[in-house]
Amino acid sequence: MKITLKKIKSFFQDERTQVALNEIKTLIREKPAKLMGDAFTLFGEAKSFESHSIIGNPVFNQLGLHRFRVRKAAQLAERRRQYLARFIAAEDVEQFQQNGFILKENFLSDAEFNQLRQELFETKFETRETLQGDTVTRRMSLDHQVLNQLPATNTLLQSHQWKSLINYVGSFKVQPMYYVQVILSHVRKARPDPQTNLHSDTFHPTVKAWLFLTDVAEDEGPFVYVPGSHQLTESRLNWEHQKALSITEKTDTMTRRGSFRVKPEELLSMGYAQPKAFAVKANTLVVADTYGFHARGQSTHASTRIELWAYARRNPFLPWVGLNPLALPVLNKRLVPLYWKGLDFLEAKYQRNNPWKKVGKRYATEPAVVKTK
Secondary structure (H helix, E strand, O other): OOOOHHHHHHHHHOHHHHHHHHHHHHHHHHOHHHHHHHHHHOOOOOOOOOOOOOOOOHHHHHOOHHHHHHHHHHHHHHHHHHHHHHHOOHHHHHHHHHHOEEEEOOOOOHHHHHHHHHHHHOOOEEEEEEEEOOEEEEEEEOOHHHHOOOHHHHHHHOOHHHHHHHHHHHOOOOOOEEEEEEEEEOOOOOOOOHHHOOEOOOOOOOEEEEEEOOOEOOOEOOEEEOOOOOOOOHHHHHHHHHHHHHOOOOOOHHHHOOOOEOOHHHHHHOOOOOOEEOOEOOOOEEEEEOOOOEEEOOEOOOEEEEEEEEEEOOOOOOOOOOOOHHHOOOOOOOHHHHHHHHHHHHHHHHOOOOOOEEEEEEOOOOOOOOOOO
16 A cells, blocks of 8 residues: 555544554653553563553544454454464364364373373472362462373374364464363352353453363353454444443453453343353363353352363564464473462562462372362
8 A cells, every 4th residue: 555645644634643642642641661562562472451551541442442452463363373273174174163172082091091090190299289260270380390191192182183172272392381270169258260251361262272181061160152252343343442442441351351241141142152050071172262252150069170281472563473482492391380489579579369279299199288268
């Protein structure tokens, strides 16, 4: 597109441009250092409407900032997935495009799965727990030191099929953080687990994967997903825009931090399907785009869900699929210990609450340790 002086002049004379420039001037006067720091993260993973002076600015969002970030991130993810689709089966691509997740029952052979489960159930791992409502989430680090002692687990995590499925859904060649994750429901009398509220993790496509190590019944806190809600329709984009404009200090904490909660009637108005609960057998793999609406299902009684869990996220505004610094050998199997050390440092140095409490080395099947705040 040819840019002329006339077009440049017209742009700066436009009323919307003037409104944006006046708001920038105000922010420069009030918090110049904060504005500069936030500007560097605007086209990255930053998502908090609470702490980010640009992302959470109502003037910029009225002008369409959040709408632009959501749309552009989705467009770039679609292009990257078009390339990555060649590495997985056509039926998996079709299943994902329709639903936003890939479900594969009996993912491993019986012998492979039994060896994997034995390794993960009979090994003590460095463990942390967090308590939300009446539920404890336990995460057990699968780092380089422990993976060297777990041949079946290491073989799975390095396999072409496993990595290709996660890469495709994540729209990048990602380097996930790996845990054994345990969900322990009804460990105390308290309000319900907030993760049971349907939500989107962030404003852009991202990936989580669950290889379930135990059977999960429908009344035992299964993973829940709204099929097709990964698709950015015009209705969804309008909802995103209105949601961004409606956020105040009274809005729920998770939405203020950029993980939007959604009500059943809003799902209906956007034309999405009813939520699907994944009541599954052990050895079922689910890889999902958690921009799509999802939750942890309600558990009607004390229950334990154990899974091999993977999580990955990259800057959604990158046009390429590779060049991931986290994949470097010095980092790729140390991500969880480094992440935990970072949280510990922020708590010690800046008194920022670290919800992930150390509970020592534990087996996956042990009862919850953290039962009070």
